[in-house]
Amino acid sequence: MDIEKKHFTCVTCPVGCEVDVELRDGSIVSIKGNKCDKVKEFVLQELKEPMRVLTTTVRIEGARWAMLPVRTDKSIPKRLFLQAIGELASIDLQAPVHISDVIKRDIAGSGANIVATRTMKRRSEAGRARQRNDASAG
Amino acid sequence: MQADVAVIGSGPAGLVAAIEASRSGAKNVLLLEREEELGGILKQCIHNGFGLEQFKKDYTGPEYAERLIEDLGKTGVRCFLNTMVTAISADRTITAVNSQNGVFQIEAKSVVLAMGCRERARGSIGIPGTRPAGVLTAGTAQRLVNIEGYLPGKEVVILGSGDIGLIMARRLTLEGARVKGVYEIMNYPGGLKRNIVQCLNDFNIPLYLSHTVTEIRGRERVEGVVVSKVDEKMQPIGGSDKFIQCDTLLLSVGLIPENELSKGAGIELSRTTNGPVTAETMETSVPGIFSCGNVSTVFDLVDYVAQTGMSAGRNAAGFAAGAWKENGGAVEVVAGENVRVVFPQRYCFRDDLTLYIRPARPVEKPVALSIAPVDISVKRLYARPNEMIRVKVSREKLEKVTGPIEVSITER
Numbered sequence: 001m002d003i004e005k006k007h008f009t010c011v012t013c014p015v016g017c018e019v020d021v022e023l024r025d026g027s028i029v030s031i032k033g034n035k036c037d038k039v040k041e042f043v044l045q046e047l048k049e050p051m052r053v054l055t056t057t058v059r060i061e062g063a064r065w066a067m068l069p070v071r072t073d074k075s076i077p078k079r080l081f082l083q084a085i086g087e088l089a090s091i092d093l094q095a096p097v098h099i100s101d102v103i104k105r106d107i108a109g110s111g112a113n114i115v116a117t118r119t120m121k122r123r124s125e126a127g128r129a130r131q132r133n134d135a136s137a138g
Numbered sequence: 139m140q141a142d143v144a145v146i147g148s149g150p151a152g153l154v155a156a157i158e159a160s161r162s163g164a165k166n167v168l169l170l171e172r173e174e175e176l177g178g179i180l181k182q183c184i185h186n187g188f189g190l191e192q193f194k195k196d197y198t199g200p201e202y203a204e205r206l207i208e209d210l211g212k213t214g215v216r217c218f219l220n221t222m223v224t225a226i227s228a229d230r231t232i233t234a235v236n237s238q239n240g241v242f243q244i245e246a247k248s249v250v251l252a253m254g255c256r257e258r259a260r261g262s263i264g265i266p267g268t269r270p271a272g273v274l275t276a277g278t279a280q281r282l283v284n285i286e287g288y289l290p291g292k293e294v295v296i297l298g299s300g301d302i303g304l305i306m307a308r309r310l311t312l313e314g315a316r317v318k319g320v321y322e323i324m325n326y327p328g329g330l331k332r333n334i335v336q337c338l339n340d341f342n343i344p345l346y347l348s349h350t351v352t353e354i355r356g357r358e359r360v361e362g363v364v365v366s367k368v369d370e371k372m373q374p375i376g377g378s379d380k381f382i383q384c385d386t387l388l389l390s391v392g393l394i395p396e397n398e399l400s401k402g403a404g405i406e407l408s409r410t411t412n413g414p415v416t417a418e419t420m421e422t423s424v425p426g427i428f429s430c431g432n433v434s435t436v437f438d439l440v441d442y443v444a445q446t447g448m449s450a451g452r453n454a455a456g457f458a459a460g461a462w463k464e465n466g467g468a469v470e471v472v473a474g475e476n477v478r479v480v481f482p483q484r485y486c487f488r489d490d491l492t493l494y495i496r497p498a499r500p501v502e503k504p505v506a507l508s509i510a511p512v513d514i515s516v517k518r519l520y521a522r523p524n525e526m527i528r529v530k531v532s533r534e535k536l537e538k539v540t541g542p543i544e545v546s547i548t549e550r
Contacts (some may be wrong), residue, residue: 009335015519016331034517052336055185055198056312057284058206064174066287069184069200078340085312099204118200 003029008046010039019043051075055117058103060090063095063120070103071117076110083108095122142166142458143451144232144246145401146223149178150440151431151447152252153206158451159250160213162457167215168244170234172222177203178254180440182281185305187332191441202440226251226403228424236357247458250450251400251414251422251429255393255436257302259362263391265297265355270361275388276302280309289313291386295363296320297351301329301438303390308337317341321349321365323372326500328390328524330438351387352379355430360385395433403427408480411435417468417484418491420450428454435481435494438526442494449489469539474510474546476501477522485543491531497521497547506550507544512536521547 004023009016015035021043022029028047031039045051053075058065076084084107091104097116104114143159145152147230148171156169175181180188181501183199190196193205201284210217221236232244257275272291280302281286292315296303299322305430307317320338325348327334338345343415348366352374353364367378395413397405405416406423420430456462468486473479479496495507501521508515512535518527536543 009331009339011332014331014525016335049520050340052340053186053196057184057287059287064286067283067285069198069284071184071186071198083314099201117198118181118204 006047007064008039008043010034010042012038012042023047026134046122050078052078052081054081054084054107056085058114060089060093060097060120062097062122063097064123065120068093068097068103069117070114072107072110072112073115074112076108076112080108080110084110086113088114094118139168139244140166141168141243141244141246143248143250143454144168144170144230144244145250145252145451146170146226146232147178147252147294147431147433148176148217148359149252149254149431150180150202150206150443151254151433151450152178153203153210154444154447155250155252155428155430155451155454156215157206157209157213157393159447159455159458160215161452162452162455164455165214165258167213168246169210169215170221170223170232171217171219176207181278181286182277182284183305184284185309188440191439192444193202224401226399226423226427227318227429232505236370242519246433248426248428248454250420250447250454250525251427251433252431252447253396253399253433255432256396258389258392258394258485260389262394263349263389265354265362268356270354270359272356272360272386273354274386274388276300276306276388279306279388283309283313284519289315290388291315291360291384293318293384294386294388295351295365295382296388296390298322298390299328299334299345300390300392302334303388304329304333304337305328307343308341308387308392311341311343315386317343318384319344319346319365320516321346321351323348323350323368326371326523328439330524332350350374354387355381356369363387391435393432395435400429400433405429408483409434410473411481411483415484417486418449418482418489420446420482421453421486426454426455426457435479437494438492438524442526442528445492446496449492453489470542472542472544476521476547477545480545483538485539487533487536490533491536491543493531493545495527495529495545495547497523497527499523501547504550505547507545507547509545511539511541511543517550523546 017034019033055071060068099119101116142164180199180203188197188202210263223234352366362383366374414429415538420428428450430446478498481494
């Protein structure tokens with residue numbers, strides 16, 4: 001079998017080693033350029049299925065702002081990102097929303113949920129809070 | 139109006155400073171914010187990576203802000219929203235304006251500056267060409283996309299590889315725009331490595347080092363830009379120019395600490411950081427006025443911003459309580475070999491000294507960071523201008539120092 005060569009930048013830590021990996025039948029033959037052993041785990045995961053946290057926004061009605069920031073509550077396969085964004089485009093969301101509220105379960109069949117990353121009050125409540133200056137935070 | 143501690147700006151530095159001032163015993167703490175909500179720029183930074191050190195959590199910007207705002211709610215800090223500070227005097231009288239109180243003054247025993255930065259725009263870098271719509275800073279695009287719900291363009295070129303530009307390359311791609319490339323005038327990237335990998339490589343967005351935009355074309359709207367290679371003196375190389383069709387040019391070309399108020403108070407500013415010359419206590423050259431976060435110097439990580447906010451808040455509370463003797467003496471902290479920025483710039487023998495150091499040039503070899511005249515040498519695997527190095531030196535080690543403290547980075 002031919003040897004396949006791949007390059008990775010390990011992001012396990014800020015050093016960010018640039019590593020050259022040789023593969024045969026999908027198995028690692030050699031890794032060069034790494035400064036520690038954690039790189040192997042990183043490369044194996046990247047080969048198998050790159051996993052990332054998705055952060056994006058969802059349109060929301062009745063709030064001060066048009067967009068609610070959201071995230072997945074755990075890493076999902078990177079290849080599902082666009083499908084996830086597509087599913088979120090058709091969501092019908094109304095304020096108020098509280099931080100950590102689940103906006104969509106099992107996004108793109110990943111098993112992860114989309115959760116709100118901030119609290120958004122209804123527009124009228126938000127307006128009153130703005131007028132009540134000199135009040136304590138919240 | 140009277141205050142023990144008045145904090146100006148409610149981004150991460152201001153929030154942490156206000157919380158810490160209150161926790162340190164200051165009774166009457168005011169937090170002044172020009173926007174209608176607390177949190178500053180955190181609200182539009184919807185990506186994760188915030189608070190890893192401070193809270194041991196991987197928060198997004200809004201989550202991190204909400205966590206701090208919750209902590210603030212447990213203190214007695216009074217917040218003034220929609221309130222613009224227009225002047226500060228050296229005797230710590232603050233002039234502010236809002237639509238309820240009109241123009242009003244606050245006499246503060248101590249003041250914490252936490253106004254942050256603004257972005258460098260087209261005018262600061264002088265790109266030739268026409269002046270069409272579609273040229274905007276990365277942070278403006280971030281606000282439009284993440285808060286207001288507008289996509290600023292469909293075919294995008296990004297000039298500058300600062301972290302905000304990298305984050306926006308990913309963000310715009312996910313929202314359906316095509317990012318044609320990131321062009322960086324230096325021969326090394328401006329942003330953190332994890333952002334190069336997760337924002338560019340993950341989406342096959344090319345990064346061109348030693349390149350810049352030499353012309354903007356289009357009348358009403360951007361129709362494209364001309365990019366050129368640059369030589370080692372950052373001058374465009376003749377014949378290397380290439381036209382790239384696009385409708386939007388994002389600029390991620392650096393941040394400028396926002397120090398108009400500081401200048402008005404007569405605070406000495408540093409020519410390297412463009413922020414106040416600051417002591418380890420975060421006190422500026424004007425007694426009782428402290429500064430923290432990105433208004434002092436541009437930090438890479440919110441954890442560092444928060445740490446300076448904590449120090450400023452604690453010391454501002456101490457100053458307001460009168461528990462603050464005259465500075466016994468101070469020595470300068472100066473940048474030596476291969477150091478572009480060292481912060482703080484002054485040491486007053488009150489606290490331990492936490493140094494934030496930005497290397498001048500990248501060194502991809504083992505380096506030693508040394509602090510003279512004390513015998514301290516810290517080993518690192520590399521030095522990169524896009525990653526600040528933080529080193530803490532205890533007060534005991536510095537007790538006998540009489541001359542300047544010099545920080546340098548050399549290969550070992």
